[in-house]
Amino acid sequence: MNWKKLLTYRWILLGLGLVSLVGLTGMNVYSLYALHENTISSSFEKQKTQINDLANESRYRLTSPLRDRFNLNMPNLQEAVLSDSELPENFYTLVSKAYEDSIFTEVYFSDAECKACDGDGPIQKYNPETKKMEWVSEVPDAVKDGIGMSRTRMRVLISEYQFNTRVFFDTHRSLTIAMVNTHTQEVVGYLLVLIDEDYLINQHLSPLITSTFPPTNKSGITVWLHDWTKNEVLATNDPEVPYQRRIEDINQSFPEMLNNWNIKAAFAQSPMVAASQASLYRNLFVLAIAVILLIGALVFMFFTAQKERELAVRQAGFLANVTHELKTPLAVMQAAGENLADGRVKNEERLRTYGKHIYDESMRLRRMIEKLLDVAKSDAGQTMTKPVLADLNQLTEKFVNENESFIKDQGFELSFAPSSEPAMVMIDQDNYETILGNLIENALKYSFKDKSIDISIAKKGKNVHVDVEDHGAGIPRESQKFIFDKFYRVEDANTAKTKGHGLGLSIVKDLVSNNGGEIKVKSTYRKGSTFSLHFPVFFESENGATAHTKHVANEVENVI
Numbered sequence: 001m002n003w004k005k006l007l008t009y010r011w012i013l014l015g016l017g018l019v020s021l022v023g024l025t026g027m028n029v030y031s032l033y034a035l036h037e038n039t040i041s042s043s044f045e046k047q048k049t050q051i052n053d054l055a056n057e058s059r060y061r062l063t064s065p066l067r068d069r070f071n072l073n074m075p076n077l078q079e080a081v082l083s084d085s086e087l088p089e090n091f092y093t094l095v096s097k098a099y100e101d102s103i104f105t106e107v108y109f110s111d112a113e114c115k116a117c118d119g120d121g122p123i124q125k126y127n128p129e130t131k132k133m134e135w136v137s138e139v140p141d142a143v144k145d146g147i148g149m150s151r152t153r154m155r156v157l158i159s160e161y162q163f164n165t166r167v168f169f170d171t172h173r174s175l176t177i178a179m180v181n182t183h184t185q186e187v188v189g190y191l192l193v194l195i196d197e198d199y200l201i202n203q204h205l206s207p208l209i210t211s212t213f214p215p216t217n218k219s220g221i222t223v224w225l226h227d228w229t230k231n232e233v234l235a236t237n238d239p240e241v242p243y244q245r246r247i248e249d250i251n252q253s254f255p256e257m258l259n260n261w262n263i264k265a266a267f268a269q270s271p272m273v274a275a276s277q278a279s280l281y282r283n284l285f286v287l288a289i290a291v292i293l294l295i296g297a298l299v300f301m302f303f304t305a306q307k308e309r310e311l312a313v314r315q316a317g318f319l320a321n322v323t324h325e326l327k328t329p330l331a332v333m334q335a336a337g338e339n340l341a342d343g344r345v346k347n348e349e350r351l352r353t354y355g356k357h358i359y360d361e362s363m364r365l366r367r368m369i370e371k372l373l374d375v376a377k378s379d380a381g382q383t384m385t386k387p388v389l390a391d392l393n394q395l396t397e398k399f400v401n402e403n404e405s406f407i408k409d410q411g412f413e414l415s416f417a418p419s420s421e422p423a424m425v426m427i428d429q430d431n432y433e434t435i436l437g438n439l440i441e442n443a444l445k446y447s448f449k450d451k452s453i454d455i456s457i458a459k460k461g462k463n464v465h466v467d468v469e470d471h472g473a474g475i476p477r478e479s480q481k482f483i484f485d486k487f488y489r490v491e492d493a494n495t496a497k498t499k500g501h502g503l504g505l506s507i508v509k510d511l512v513s514n515n516g517g518e519i520k521v522k523s524t525y526r527k528g529s530t531f532s533l534h535f536p537v538f539f540e541s542e543n544g545a546t547a548h549t550k551h552v553a554n555e556v557e558n559v560i
């Protein structure tokens with residue numbers, strides 16, 4: 001498959017991979033949130049139902065002691081009421097049960113007309129001692145109002161009413177049962193019980209609220225029994241939380257009774273919701289890390305594959321190049337050798353020229369082979385570094401002296417500025433020469449008009465800086481980060497003019513780092529480049545131990 005197609009497929013696959021990752025993550029985040037929302041709403045729904053049940057249960061608590069009303073024989077009762085004779089047995093069963101329940105205080109009974117309600121006659125009241133209904137002339141207002149209200153309502157309802165009793169609640173805390181003879185569609189009478197409000201609040205509703213809803217920090221809800229006419233809290237599951245209208249989330253009225261009371265509630269964060277939230281955040285966090293890792297891995301794999309491919313291409317180019325480069329000097333040497341062997345060349349001048357050709361080409365060959373070996377050694381981790389304590393000023397000066405004439409022969413100016421104080425570092429001298437040699441070789445190769453090279457040394461902080469500056473071709477900004485890679489060559493007209501394999505700087509970088517230093521480049525395209533070597537200054541610490549990089553220091557001991 002050709003390289004361009006492969007690259008396109010790779011980009012497409014990377015895109016698809018990233019899109020599916022984003023899609024999967026989106027879905028996951030959405031479902032995590034949905035789960036959390038569900039947990040919250042189901043927790044709220046459950047509590048709302050509990051509050052509703054609480055109101056219904058109170059109705060049941062008030063009407064359950066009066067369950068026997070369904071057993072009454074209304075025609076019999078009506079007859080007894082109308083003839084003013086003894087009320088039937090099952091009527092008394094109902095009345096005594098109601099009286100014995102602590103939630104009711106007194107029990108009254110009136111005929112359908114209820115003159116007492118209009119202040120015009122006595123009414124029957126249950127006497128627990130005689131266990132009989134007895135006529136009393138003092139009629140409390142609550143009784144008059146309760147029966148009076150039921151009487152008015154029944155006047156409207158009676159013509160179509162199907163059941164034998166009807167229960168009415170009055171805000172004055174009375175409960176009235178209208179008794180109906182369904183055969184004649186007539187009201188037989190009214191049984192009224194007065195409700196003990198204290199008992200209802202303190203012995204029934206309050207315990208019911210606290211047993212259903214533990215305090216706010218456990219249940220996540222505060223519940224109040226609230227009298228809205230007096231704006232007064234009658235009972236609560238958490239006295240620590242004061243009732244405020246603005247924090248109220250639920251307002252539940254009691255069904256058809258106690259209608260000046262409401263149950264109010266406010267949601268706080270319940271432990272269940274808090275746990276769900278914590279788990280949501282935990283999951284999101286893990287998801288984010290996993291996604292970052294996955295994206296990182298995907299992108300990393302993509303780019304390393306890309307790099308490997310580029311390296312392979314460069315290596316292939318290098319092989320073709322190097323074969324050519326090796327063949328050229330060999331061919332020159334072969335031709336010169338042949339001519340000499342033939343004995344055809346006799347002229348001394350020509351003999352010398354042939355000899356020089358052979359010598360130069362063999363040197364070129366040698367340099368190339370040495371470079372290749374250096375790279376191979378460094379790749380195999382076999383580069384030997386033997387650092388010794390040395391003054392970089394002296395080493396550089398020696399290098400300059402040895403190479404000055406060669407450099408000048410090429411039409412270059414060379415300047416050297418040592419540092420004012422000794423620049424002591426631990427360094428392998430051969431390595432240092434190779435490093436400088438490569439940098440100078442590049443400066444020579446890549447300078448065309450302004451042919452000058454400046455070498456300078458300076459101590460900066462804990463480092464010695466050796467700068468090799470030229471005023472040549474310069475390196476385009478986008479290529480600068482690649483020039484230390486093996487086989488990399490800037491692709492432009494200048495480089496095309498020069499011979500090279502992209503190995504020099506990679507060798508330099510390896511050698512510099514083997515000696516505990518680092519190399520930096522500053523370059524402006526078409527203006528020139530400065531390669532700067534930084535080596536840590538060698539200094540003796542107080543106890544005499546060296547304070548240099550550990551591996552270098554160890555080797556020093558062996559060498560010195």
Ligand code: ADP
Pocket residue numbers: 442443445446470472473474475483488489490491495499500501502503504505506529
């Ligand atoms: P090469 O054998 O190609 O010179 P190097 O590894 O020494 O290999 O350099 C890598 C590339 O960096 C070169 O091909 C060249 O484009 C660029 N380069 C290195 N030194 C210089 C310099 N002093 N001036 C301009 N370009 C340079």
